[in-house]
Amino acid sequence: MNHTGRQTSAISLDDAKLQLADDGFALLVGMCETGLVTRLLEVSMERSRAVTQALGTKTIGIGSAAGFQEIVQRSPGRWDIPVSPTEFGVEHQSLPWWPLIADTLGTDAEHAFSGVVYSDPGSPAQFWHIDSPHVTAEHQQPHALNVMVALHDITLAMGPTELASGSHRLTNHLHNPALVSDELVYQHETTRPELLVAHTLGKVPERMSFPLTAGSCLLFDDRILHRGLGNDSTSRRSVAYFSYRKADYCENTHFESQRSIYPT
Ligand SMILES: O=C(O)CCC(=O)C(=O)O
Secondary structure (H helix, E strand, O other): OEEEOOOOOOOOHHHHHHHHHHHOEEEEOOOOOHHHHHHHHHHHHHHHHHHHHHHOOOOOOOOHHHOOOOOEEEEOOEEEEEOOHHHHOOOHHHOOOHHHHHHHHOOOOEEEEEEEEEEOOOOOOOOOEOOOOOOOOOOOOOOEEEEEEEOOOEOHHHOOEEEEOOHHHOOOOOOOOOOOHHHHHOOOOOOOHHHHHOOOOOOOOOEEEOOEOOOOEEEEEOOOOEEEOOOOOOOOEEEEEEEEEOOOOOOOOOOOOOOOOOOO
């Protein structure tokens, strides 16, 4: 069953930690001040303008290997443009969610990626996927976390990120041999919450999505099943993202292309 959540009032960091461990995500309402959101939005818009102009009519496929260093099309009409914290003009350890990152991944957690993901009006929903696979058959604490920041108010029609609640515990291909790692990490049409409990008595993880006010964040475990929903509005939907990893974790399926849109 689809559950469309409501953005509720702010939760404490302790509650966010519990929600992250239980559900694999936490909704951090009103986490960012207006000044920070404005900065992230302005830098994102300027960068996307420059990058799409340089991309011009170059052919770009779907997925990280078919993209460029500066831009990846994650699904039709959904663009991922990396922007470093320095380019955003922020110090990542000073960002408001850092205490939660440090508490979960360690104070030596590293910034892995950051940037903006925007979906064009009319772009379809993605296939369900995870951002990185489990590393041991036994369930462990997360090895990487993502923070998605709403850069403007995001209605359900604009297609926020949808999560399969609690699925970070069920996506372990090392524990469940019926799961294929690449079909979880790379978007695959048969991957959906039901697959995670097929032929078991387990409950299908609930699908959750929330309208977000500007500056609210979704923080989630890299291993949770999620997808960007389709944008049925007439406006672009933009979220900034900041991804962190434990100091000893360095897999990268996020940006695999070596080619640049700029001539050498
Ligand atoms: O656009 C979104 O909401 C999520 C994007 C995403 O999960 C991805 O491209 O890997």
